Amino acid sequence: MTSMTAARLATSTGLFEIQNVAIPEPTASEVRLRVAYAGICLTDIHFIRGELAAGMPDAVTLGHEVVGTVDRVGDAVTDWQIGDRALVHPVEESRTSTRVLGVHYDGGWAQYVVAPDQSLVAIGPEISMKTAAIIPDAVSTPWAAITETAQVQPTQSVAVWGIGGLGFHAIKLLRIIGAAPIIAIDPVEAARDRAVAAGADFALDPRHEDFAAEIHRLTDGAGLDVALDFFGSPAIHQQAFDALGRKGRLVLVGVSDTTFSVVSAPNLVRNAKKVLGHYGSERRHVEEIVKLARLGRLDLSESISAVYDLADVHRAVENFIAKVDNPIRILLKA
Ligand SMILES: [Zn+2]
Numbered sequence: 001m002t003s004m005t006a007a008r009l010a011t012s013t014g015l016f017e018i019q020n021v022a023i024p025e026p027t028a029s030e031v032r033l034r035v036a037y038a039g040i041c042l043t044d045i046h047f048i049r050g051e052l053a054a055g056m057p058d059a060v061t062l063g064h065e066v067v068g069t070v071d072r073v074g075d076a077v078t079d080w081q082i083g084d085r086a087l088v089h090p091v092e093e094s095r096t097s098t099r100v101l102g103v104h105y106d107g108g109w110a111q112y113v114v115a116p117d118q119s120l121v122a123i124g125p126e127i128s129m130k131t132a133a134i135i136p137d138a139v140s141t142p143w144a145a146i147t148e149t150a151q152v153q154p155t156q157s158v159a160v161w162g163i164g165g166l167g168f169h170a171i172k173l174l175r176i177i178g179a180a181p182i183i184a185i186d187p188v189e190a191a192r193d194r195a196v197a198a199g200a201d202f203a204l205d206p207r208h209e210d211f212a213a214e215i216h217r218l219t220d221g222a223g224l225d226v227a228l229d230f231f232g233s234p235a236i237h238q239q240a241f242d243a244l245g246r247k248g249r250l251v252l253v254g255v256s257d258t259t260f261s262v263v264s265a266p267n268l269v270r271n272a273k274k275v276l277g278h279y280g281s282e283r284r285h286v287e288e289i290v291k292l293a294r295l296g297r298l299d300l301s302e303s304i305s306a307v308y309d310l311a312d313v314h315r316a317v318e319n320f321i322a323k324v325d326n327p328i329r330i331l332l333k334a
Helices: 042-048 129-133 135-149 165-177 189-198 211-218 234-243 265-270 283-294 310-321
Strands: 003-010 016-022 030-040 059-061 066-073 085-088 091-093 098-100 112-116 120-122 158-161 182-185 202-204 224-229 244-252 274-277 304-309 329-333
Touching (some): 003 310, 030 085, 030 310, 042 310, 066 129, 085 135, 129 135, 129 283, 129 304, 135 165, 158 165, 158 234, 165 182, 165 189, 182 189, 189 202, 202 211, 211 234
Parallel strands (some): 158 182, 224 244, 244 274
Antiparallel strands (some): 003 016, 003 059, 030 066, 030 112, 066 085, 085 120, 091 098
């Protein structure tokens, strides 16, 4: 067999379709995985809709949440053997550039994927392939935002805007870190209920007319220590910034093409607030999540809402966009 199916996006025309392409061969330092599952992320939807291009090539196979079994290794690869189960850490960073799987090079919405050997992370026998698939972004990105960018400390108050794939896991991870209270903010009642079941102490509708007073009350008048935005709209930025207390940090995680503006310089300066951008995660964050999941400290069993065959990618994407059954993560099965 020399060809495989892959869900590819032509960035110049916007055409997104299943194609028959050659099975990629790994170079000396690369490893090829037989893909088991790949996650669908909101970022993929932005790409398909032409809302984000982010330096993509003319045509690329999408998919940056990928797990599979090692199927072939390059001549110089010594750490991996055929049959090993691994996920791919999707972000390679150097001082001058960032290269992302499924964005800048072919990703995992395909039967096979090739990645640098340094990008692979072993998942061990305790974690299911389905669960492992979503670790590289839906879990590791909020983990990195919480532990590194926001530097959340135990008993600090944290609110999470947007209880989708990343925000839902943020609630669970904040619980592990010991944030308190944890406040989930989402306009959808089912999402708020899900957040409370996952460990949020309180849940609020962002359209609540007394929203600011509610935050004031839930934080004993202090305002938030940390606001995590997984939503990415100007109205949310404003609301989250205003909800911060003294030395509060607003972290923008959701990728969008909106303009960010904070209106009040005195509010920023006098209250020593910080506004921080966050993107993806480092390899060690992925390894930390794998460790927590292997030890049973992080339950991801409810995180997979549906699984579709790769051939059914269009239906999977439509249902993800339409939020059919309010999904946390939808997987493609290669
Ligand atoms: Zn993503």
